[in-house]
Amino acid sequence: MSTVSHGNTGLWRHPDDRTAGYTELSYWVDLARRLEAGGFDLLFIADAVGQLDVYGGNAREALARAVQTPVTDPLLVVSAMAAATERLGFGVTVSTTYEYPYLLARKFSTLDHLTGGRIGWNIVTSLLDSAARNIIARERQIGHDERYAIAQEFLEVVYKLWEGSWEDGAVLRDRDGGVFTDPDRVHGIGHAGRYFSVPGAHLVEPSPQRTPLLLQAGTSAAGRAFAARNAELVFAADPRPEALRRNIDDIRRRAVELGRRPEHIKFITSVTVVVDENDRAAEAKARDLRRFRDTRGGLVLLSALSGVDWSGHDLDRPIGEFDTDASRSVLASVADPAVRARLTLRDYVDGLGGFGGDALVGGPSTVAGALEDYAARTGVDGFNFVYLVTPGSFDDLAEHLVPELDRRGRVRERGAPRSVRDALFGTGPRLPDDHPGTAFRHRALRPAATR
Numbered sequence: 188m189s190t191v192s193h194g195n196t197g198l199w200r201h202p203d204d205r206t207a208g209y210t211e212l213s214y215w216v217d218l219a220r221r222l223e224a225g226g227f228d229l230l231f232i233a234d235a236v237g238q239l240d241v242y243g244g245n246a247r248e249a250l251a252r253a254v255q256t257p258v259t260d261p262l263l264v265v266s267a268m269a270a271a272t273e274r275l276g277f278g279v280t281v282s283t284t285y286e287y288p289y290l291l292a293r294k295f296s297t298l299d300h301l302t303g304g305r306i307g308w309n310i311v312t313s314l315l316d317s318a319a320r321n322i323i324a325r326e327r328q329i330g331h332d333e334r335y336a337i338a339q340e341f342l343e344v345v346y347k348l349w350e351g352s353w354e355d356g357a358v359l360r361d362r363d364g365g366v367f368t369d370p371d372r373v374h375g376i377g378h379a380g381r382y383f384s385v386p387g388a389h390l391v392e393p394s395p396q397r398t399p400l401l402l403q404a405g406t407s408a409a410g411r412a413f414a415a416r417n418a419e420l421v422f423a424a425d426p427r428p429e430a431l432r433r434n435i436d437d438i439r440r441r442a443v444e445l446g447r448r449p450e451h452i453k454f455i456t457s458v459t460v461v462v463d464e465n466d467r468a469a470e471a472k473a474r475d476l477r478r479f480r481d482t483r484g485g486l487v488l489l490s491a492l493s494g495v496d497w498s499g500h501d502l503d504r505p506i507g508e509f510d511t512d513a514s515r516s517v518l519a520s521v522a523d524p525a526v527r528a529r530l531t532l533r534d535y536v537d538g539l540g541g542f543g544g545d546a547l548v549g550g551p552s553t554v555a556g557a558l559e560d561y562a563a564r565t566g567v568d569g570f571n572f573v574y575l576v577t578p579g580s581f582d583d584l585a586e587h588l589v590p591e592l593d594r595r596g597r598v599r600e601r602g603a604p605r606s607v608r609d610a611l612f613g614t615g616p617r618l619p620d621d622h623p624g625t626a627f628r629h630r631a632l633r634p635a636a637t638r
């Protein structure tokens with residue numbers, strides 16, 4: 188996130204952490220350069236458009252502890268990072284619940300032009316009531332499944348704008364003839380749906396990818412159906428490897444049922460790694476990082492994500508005893524009953540690896556081996572590395588882990604700079620023909636056989 192602490196509450200106080208520089212362009216440009224030099228494919232930025240005000244019924248603790256608050260707009264830093272890099276992709280989160288498709292399509296087309304086809308959109312439906320209160324004048328957020336219904340129509344609108352509105356070759360730039368764009372090749376999309384009405388044409392001429400690389404996060408039943416229809420890169424998170432595998436298999440099966448090729452949808456999961464030159468050095472580093480965890484900040488975050496105010500609860504009760512609370516699904520991330528009986532609420536929010544989890548700590552071969560095992564067990568295609576301190580966490584990965592993964596043949600070859608879609612899938616910059624979004628292409632853009 189473009190914020191001081193995302194999931195790593197309290198770590199901003201660590202002397203090595205530079206996250207508080209997130210308001211400066213130099214912070215982002217420096218980060219992008221480091222990631223590209225370090226061999227990373229994509230910088231993923233989460234986002235939230237509401238304050239975290241469930242804990243204690245207000246945002247005071249979130250503000251004091253900098254828990255995802257303050258937060259700036261992540262889209263606005265991308266062009267500066269693109270100017271400083273050639274290969275790094277960008278996956279930026281924007282919620283379909285709080286944007287208009289017509290305007291969002293223009294923003295991503297703009298960034299696709301400015302990045303040379305390196306922009307991806309992480310599509311989310313969001314979860315904070317505070318966002319609903321301040322953006323769409325509702326006391327509570329729109330219901331879970333309806334948010335996904337809105338998201339699906341939202342996608343239909345932007346597919347029409349990106350894929351169907353401007354024909355290739357519509358832009359003539361004909362100085363002698365005095366015609367910049369051929370008006371006959373720009374088409375209004377005529378969308379009149381349940382949630383959106385967009386009769387007109389897209390505002391932006393076709394960009395390298397047209398539709399940005401589509402990422403998605405959210406694995407409920409509605410989320411999986413949405414992912415299968417739209418996502419190319421799914422950010423799936425579940426601390427239980429078997430549950431992750433089930434979700435991945437389910438989404439891929441649904442995608443194939445929709446006519447998509449199984450290799451055209453990939454899966455990543457998040458992982459927090461503390462790595463150093465050997466296991467002992469990494470353990471020492473993890474011990475040092477743990478000293479800066481902010482337990483109350485963790486509860487502020489847990490309250491926002493679970494929708495339950497945890498301020499009045501005993502920190503030293505085992506989380507197993509909270510099973511009847513409305514927060515069951517969040518606490519279920521620790522599935523082993525033996526662990527649940529032992530782990531207190533304090534332990535739960537204090538883990539370096541996020542709720543109930545710890546970081547993967549070790550030297551290069553320990554960590555690389557664990558990631559390989561995890562990928563084999565779950566079927567993930569890659570990892571979204573969570574930082575504890577910036578840029579230190581990324582520098583450690585680049586210095587210690589990436590070379591080891593490279594030795595094991597786990598790092599993609601770097602070719603010439605190209606679009607993020609082509610870099611990840613090798614299918615060229617545009618949506619592959621089996622993607623449901625291509626059904627909205629203008630007939631002049633469809634393969635002759637299907638016109």
Ligand SMILES: Cc1cc2nc3c(=O)[nH]c(=O)nc-3n(C[C@H](O)[C@H](O)[C@H](O)COP(=O)(O)O)c2cc1C
Pocket residue numbers: 232233234235236280282310311312313314404405406407408409410411422423424
């Ligand atoms: C791994 C993961 C990352 C997410 N990142 C964001 C985010 O950055 N911003 C946001 O508003 N919602 C985010 N979400 C929330 C989802 O968009 C969705 O609103 C929520 O998970 C409910 O959907 P689900 O029940 O399908 O999981 C994320 C969800 C998951 C699982």
